[in-house]
Amino acid sequence: MIGFAAxxxxxxxxxxxxxxxxxxxxxCFGALVLERRLIKPNPSKQDATLMVITDVVYGLAALALLGSGILRVLYFGQGSAFYTENPLFWWKVGTYLAVGGLSLYPTITYILWAIPLRKGELPKVSEALAKRLGWILNIELVGFAAIPFLATLMARGVGLPAA
Ligand code: HEM
Structure with missing residues (x-):
């Protein structure tokens, strides 16, 4: 038995x-997969509401991801210089920001859905919009999948300039 007190x-x-x-x-990844599965032209009220909720959960988890990442750099990792001096770290941060930037378009779209949904109406989603959102979600998923690879290399000091 592991004693936590120890x-x-x-x-x-x-x-x-x-x-x-x-x-x-x-x-974050789970929410993106769910959004990818749910996106379709003229969704039902149930699906559209689930999309809006999923996107809120995604947003909160993305903030927790960023917050915990910053805490690891500053206080709980291998010292902030270990990360900031490594270009792989900045690739990781850059990929995160790029994915976050890409999410703005779907997020704004879903926020706008909340307006008809509150009135009991269905959001109008064209075939083209559903396709566009699907592609954006695909790219976000690939970006998210790439980040842990950068992280695992970075954590082991790969990419650090020779001392
Ligand atoms: C800008 C936001 C982020 C910052 C500042 C950040 C920072 C960090 C830091 C400092 C570590 C510790 C490395 C070590 O053990 O020395 C870490 C590990 C890790 N991060 Fe992040 N991170 C961020 C975003 C992400 C994202 C978006 C993902 C996933 C998509 C991710 C996945 C990981 C993984 C898998 C590890 C473990 C690496 C390992 O120990 O092998 N991070 N991150």
Whole structure:
């Protein structure tokens, strides 16, 4: 049996922040997969509402992912210079920001759906819009899948300039 009391507090907090980083990543990815499955022209009220809720969950998880990442750089990792001096870290941050930027278009679209939904009406989603959103979600999924690869290399010091 592992006694939690026997674990040094700094190890426990490091593990906790790393856990938040992984769980929020999983939630983000899961939400994107669900959105990808749900997107279709003229969705039902149920599907459209689920999309809006899924996007809110995605947004909150993306913030937790960013927050835990920043905490790991500043306090719970291998020292901030270990990351900021590594171009792979900046590729990782850049990919995250690119995916986040891409999400703005679907997010604004879903926020606008909330207006008809609140009035009990269905949002109008054309074939072309559904296709466009589907492609954006595909690209986001590929971006998200690439980030852990950059992370695993970065965590092992690959890419750091020779001392
Ligand atoms: C800008 C936002 C982010 C920052 C600042 C950040 C920062 C960090 C830091 C400092 C670590 C610790 C590395 C170590 O153990 O020394 C880490 C690990 C990790 N991050 Fe992030 N991260 C961010 C976004 C993401 C995203 C979006 C994902 C997934 C899509 C992700 C996935 C991972 C994984 C899988 C690890 C574990 C690497 C390993 O230990 O092998 N991170 N991140």
């Amino acid at each position: 674990i040094p507090p700094e190890v426990l907090s490091q593990a906790g922040v790393a856990y938040v980083h992984y769980v929020s990543f999983m939630v």
